[in-house]
Amino acid sequence: MAKEASSNTVCLLLLNLLVSSIAARPSKDEAANAKITTLPGQPTDASFAQYSGYVTINEKKKLFYWLVEASSDAESKPLLLWLNGGPGASTIGYGAFQEIGPFQILPDGKLSKRQFAWNTEANLLFLDSPAGAGFSILNERAMQDEAFMNEIGDVNNFNLYMRPSASPIQDLMYRDGFGYYSDNDTINYLRRREVQEAFHIDPSYIPVNYTLDSDLVQNSYIESDTESSMLPVLKELVEAHLRIWIYR
Template sequence: MVRLWQCLIAGAAAVSANGTFRLQDVPKTICASTGSDKVGYFDFDNNSKHLFFWLAESRDNPSTDPVILWMNGGPGASSVAFGLFGELGPCLIDGPNATKPNPFAWNNHANLIFVDQPVNVGFSYSDDPVKNLEDAMTDMYAFLTSFMENFPKYAHQDFYIMELQTKKDVCNNVLNYCRDKSVSFIQAEHLSPYDFRQTCEDGGLCYQSVEWTEEYLNSSSTREQLGISDDIKFNIVDAELLQNFLDSGDMDADSIAWAEELLNQDYRILVYVGNKDWYCNAAGEKNLVHNLRWKHQSAFQARDSQPFTMDMQEIGIFKQVEGLSFVEIYDAGHMVPADKPQEALFLVESWIQDRLRST
């Protein structure tokens, strides 16, 4: 993982010359976390783009614990809304006007960075919207290189990029017949595509917490305490960005080759899924990882799944060979850390510490 930081640092000088950071402490009235939280903007590209981010330092040892960059997919979904307040951040939404500390936050033993990306998602803003995946990657590279220049204490720690996957990564790997049949059933029964145990009558995002988070972050009190300008509206999902990606053809681009290249270069990849998720379903995810063409593909395909246990209780199944790990968590939907917070924290810490095994 350190090799990625070294690559970023090597290219930092050229990219970050036009970027500056605005940063402030997060008031305890916003998030009564036991750790240190900071929030702010990265202003770059001649001050035409402004990426909003939240840094939740490790509650254990910030100077040595790993760094996790969390990005929600969509594309166009806010990482602060979904990832931080909805799943794994130091605080969770607790109704439309309050938050509560999260005992199973992923910053218990790691430094977390949540970025509302691309620009115009969440509190990020720009008059120059992102048109395609290349634009988005260029902006995130600028953010990361500048982050390491401004926060050098993190430069030598292990670094992990995690993302809630978009639908296309899995659905392209599920048989069309099964997909069409399941789509019809989901729609007819008004089931939530994020958790087929639940109903979703309005056809929206199907999570009450999402509505609460949007209301909370758009309130004048929250915005003032976070230093957000009055003219910046919180955009929980950017529909225009999604349309731009569709128009560019990037939603149909195959990203599998990137994963295969990373595995062949000995980077570690974790794929986890809730077994009640339909959108990114376990069958599709399993098919995806089994068909990755990399140097240990045969060994991975031959390896049987094993029970994944926590405190002697089976909480899922897993398979791991060299750098590739696949985990299916029982009784969880699309947002595993929201449905199974303790199990999700145990999973990610086990994987980071390279001790993903039955106990």
């Protein structure tokens, strides 16, 4: 009698499915549809290939991905899957644009090349997960509720006593991390229609009122979820010889 698959095994199989479905060599038509010609404000000397689109989980869920090839020798470089936590934090907004991706968003809406971008060493696969986070779709994805932000106004969650500054020097202090100004720049950029079109966002959802953190996901994160340990899943990934890096 076959042993019933555990939920951890299902998670592992799902991860393998996601990675293989995106990283596998696509047909010419699929590659052409997924390829990003250029992002608005992208530096002209950025010569690496980029792809984006959706992985359909079921009729209610679609996960958005952005695949950035290594800047050199992409065929021989490893594939790195990057997921942000939260729950509900956008991997595209945080991981890609504020942490390790090839571009940084400037206050004027243009992109600059990140000095220490990780795609110098690997092909980067950013996945907005779970469904409902970032550009990923859950059911009929409604506009995100901005009542909270409208209520508290322009507050820096990392320093409640810091006032917004017009100083470009102080602005640059926050350019490369979890900063107030970086958040605003990222949100403003990813809300632009031409940016969403370049990323191949589902046209039925354009314009998406993009947020870095999904209230939809956070509000559905019930107490029972916190009682489930990820250690069994991590054990299976390690046994499958997949290297994992976790940090907070």
